[in-house]
Amino acid sequence: MRNKPNRRDFIKLAGLLPIGLVGPRILQKLGRRASVQSDKQNVLVIVFDAWSANHISTYGYERETTPNLSRLAENAVVYHSHYASGNFTTPGTASLLTGTLPWTHRAFNANGTVVEPFTTQNIFGAFQNHYRIAYTHNPWANTLLEQFKNVIDESVPWFSLFLRSFNDDLIHETFKNDDDIASVSWARNVNVSDDGYSYSLFFSHLYQVLVERSVAAYRKLFPRGIPSIASAHNSFVLDEAVDWTAKRLTEISQPFLGYFHYLPPHDPYRTSIDFFDRFKNDGFEPLDKPEDAFTKKIPKANLSKLRTEYDEYLLYVDEQYGRLFEQLNASGVLENTWVVLTSDHGEMFERGIDGHTTDTLYEPVIHVPLMIFEPGKSERVDIHTPTSAIDLLPTLLHVTGQGVPDWVEGKILEPYAGNNPDPNRGVYSMRSNKNGKYSPLTRASISLTKGRYKLHYYFGYEDKNIPEILKLFDLEADPEELVDLSTSQVSITAELLKEIKAKLTDANESYLHE
Numbered sequence: 001m002r003n004k005p006n007r008r009d010f011i012k013l014a015g016l017l018p019i020g021l022v023g024p025r026i027l028q029k030l031g032r033r034a035s036v037q038s039d040k041q042n043v044l045v046i047v048f049d050a051w052s053a054n055h056i057s058t059y060g061y062e063r064e065t066t067p068n069l070s071r072l073a074e075n076a077v078v079y080h081s082h083y084a085s086g087n088f089t090t091p092g093t094a095s096l097l098t099g100t101l102p103w104t105h106r107a108f109n110a111n112g113t114v115v116e117p118f119t120t121q122n123i124f125g126a127f128q129n130h131y132r133i134a135y136t137h138n139p140w141a142n143t144l145l146e147q148f149k150n151v152i153d154e155s156v157p158w159f160s161l162f163l164r165s166f167n168d169d170l171i172h173e174t175f176k177n178d179d180d181i182a183s184v185s186w187a188r189n190v191n192v193s194d195d196g197y198s199y200s201l202f203f204s205h206l207y208q209v210l211v212e213r214s215v216a217a218y219r220k221l222f223p224r225g226i227p228s229i230a231s232a233h234n235s236f237v238l239d240e241a242v243d244w245t246a247k248r249l250t251e252i253s254q255p256f257l258g259y260f261h262y263l264p265p266h267d268p269y270r271t272s273i274d275f276f277d278r279f280k281n282d283g284f285e286p287l288d289k290p291e292d293a294f295t296k297k298i299p300k301a302n303l304s305k306l307r308t309e310y311d312e313y314l315l316y317v318d319e320q321y322g323r324l325f326e327q328l329n330a331s332g333v334l335e336n337t338w339v340v341l342t343s344d345h346g347e348m349f350e351r352g353i354d355g356h357t358t359d360t361l362y363e364p365v366i367h368v369p370l371m372i373f374e375p376g377k378s379e380r381v382d383i384h385t386p387t388s389a390i391d392l393l394p395t396l397l398h399v400t401g402q403g404v405p406d407w408v409e410g411k412i413l414e415p416y417a418g419n420n421p422d423p424n425r426g427v428y429s430m431r432s433n434k435n436g437k438y439s440p441l442t443r444a445s446i447s448l449t450k451g452r453y454k455l456h457y458y459f460g461y462e463d464k465n466i467p468e469i470l471k472l473f474d475l476e477a478d479p480e481e482l483v484d485l486s487t488s489q490v491s492i493t494a495e496l497l498k499e500i501k502a503k504l505t506d507a508n509e510s511y512l513h514e
């Protein structure tokens with residue numbers, strides 16, 4: 001099914017701006033030639049930011065948001081109850097990368113950082129015999145990658161896959177102490193000779209023209225605006241990031257560990273022209289849910305509109321993942337590469353709350369996709385046991401024949417663990433973005449999912465006039481979290497709360513005297 005056959009061609013045409021060239025050229029010295037026939041096991045982790053499993057049709061969402069994923073899932077291990085360890089980028093990403101919970105790595109504040117041992121005790125440090133390459137569009141995820149740079153062989157600059165990376169202001173801002181050198185290397189790394197320009201032209205003028213021309217062309221392809229970071233003018237095109245990734249992975253040495261963390265479907269939700277208005281007036285009625293104590297008072301009509309725009313953006317993400325997979329398959333990279341597809345947290349449009357800037361931990365903000373594509377595997381396996389982002393690191397080490405270090409808090413995932421799942425295993429998610437990094441947790445939201453039950457425990461929100469909250473849901477009978485059982489299932493509530501409090505006591509111990 002090809003929607004608008006000209007869009008790819010148009011993007012190529014629009015690409016007068018040599019986006020994507022800065023990264024590889026700056027880093028060319030690091031690249032060694034690939035041997036695609038290698039029997040070495042590569043690992044590629046693909047993260048799409050703020051991608052809620054509750055909006056993915058492969059997992060049962062009513063709107064068909066992921067036709068490509070559904071097709072590809074036929075050859076994957078599909079995890080149905082997978083949880084991010086936090087509800088926004090920093091804790092979600094740090095847990096995924098360190099295999100530890102937020103109260104252990106301590107990156108739980110906005111744009112926060114991990115505590116010292118985890119600058120090397122992380123997925124990059126653990127895969128020390130692999131060629132480690134990492135990229136993210138997301139500045140907060142990039143803060144973490146910066147922290148880990150001593151154990152990453154190729155840190156692709158975050159701005160290198162942005163259209164405005166060619167903007168003078170950004171270059172100057174990025175290299176505050178190094179203006180001249182930055183400008184020179186920036187200019188040297190642009191290849192415009194095919195278009196009849198030469199290096200003798202006045203660069204800043206030329207770039208300005210190219211930027212404007214290119215952005216104008218892209219604008220037609222993205223009716224809601226070119227995808228960008230919410231708070232900045234920097235825009236980017238996911239197609240380009242995908243193409244760059246697929247190409248770069250054929251050039252680097254093997255075995256490699258790749259971590260690519262793209263911003264879509266993070267807001268602002270700006271789908272491509274192919275999917276624009278696809279779900280408009282489709283008759284879909286989201287379930288009506290009561291306003292939460294943490295409501296942001298977003299009217300239902302606005303939530304519904306945002307949901308539709310988000311769902312349309314998911315179609316674009318799904319298309320691009322399909323393209324990436326196709327390119328990796330065509331180049332032979334998939335022959336010996338484990339591919340992991342996941343997200344750092346979800347997104348929500350219910351109970352008066354939009355997005356993921358919320359102190360709540362309802363399913364849509366923490367329930368994320370996880371699929372593992374094993375090289376050469378052509379059957380689908382479905383796993384319904386609750387699993388956690390912290391399980392990825394030990395699992396990937398295990399499947400590539402490496403030991404799991406003792407600082408890892410996650411477990412090797414089914415079906416690779418070789419034993420039956422532990423029925424008593426609890427999966428935690430937490431948010432505590434207004435708590436000191438080195439202080440005991442006194443203001444936090446924590447959820448514990450165990451078997452079919454999930455307990456929400458919120459405390460320390462007196463400043464919002466919200467007393468301590470406990471809510472228990474039976475996710476099997478009530479996946480939409482509508483019927484609070486905390487007062488009817490008293491013993492289950494007490495048991496789960498006891499477990500959370502014991503964890504908290506442990507987690508707080510090292511910080512009591514700070």
Ligand SMILES: [Zn+2]
Pocket residue numbers: 049050088089090138266344345
């Ligand atoms: Zn995020």
